[in-house]
Amino acid sequence: MAKKARRKLDEDAEAGFSFPEFDERKFLRHEYEQTFATGLAISFAIALGFVSWAIDRAGLPLIVPVVIAIAAVVFSPYLFIRIRESAGEYTKGDWAGLILTEMFGWLGIWFLLLDVLRL
Numbered sequence: 001m002a003k004k005a006r007r008k009l010d011e012d013a014e015a016g017f018s019f020p021e022f023d024e025r026k027f028l029r030h031e032y033e034q035t036f037a038t039g040l041a042i043s044f045a046i047a048l049g050f051v052s053w054a055i056d057r058a059g060l061p062l063i064v065p066v067v068i069a070i071a072a073v074v075f076s077p078y079l080f081i082r083i084r085e086s087a088g089e090y091t092k093g094d095w096a097g098l099i100l101t102e103m104f105g106w107l108g109i110w111f112l113l114l115d116v117l118r119l
Contacts, residue, residue: 033086034094040080041101048072048102049109056114065110073102 052065077095081087090098 029086030089033084033090036084037080037087037090037094037098038101040083041076041098042105044072044076044079045102045105046109048106049113052106052110053113053117056110069106069110073099073106076102 048069052069055065055068056062076099077087080098
């Protein structure tokens with residue numbers, strides 16, 4: 001029994017492992033797209049923060065800016081796809097990072113504006 005297992009390990013070792021060829025152009029293109037998308041997410045979060053602050057200053061209930069901002073964050077991937085054609089190539093991890101950047105950016109800007117600009 002041990003000889004069969006050892007023989008199988010030896011056969012696997014003979015096959016060897018080789019790293020796939022690194023495509024530098026593809027990697028740089030993907031990183032550029034992610035940088036651009038992160039910039040869009042941050043600018044979108046800043047805009048949502050100002051809109052939420054303005055709605056709060058107008059005296060509407062607190063739930064209104066929360067619902068509007070969450071809906072905007074949920075539908076923002078569709079906006080990204082409309083703006084950037086290559087956004088369809090993003091992975092689930094890329095989308096998760098962008099959505100979390102928008103969500104926490106929106107909350108941070110909104111809370112900062114509520115604290116600093118409270119009159």
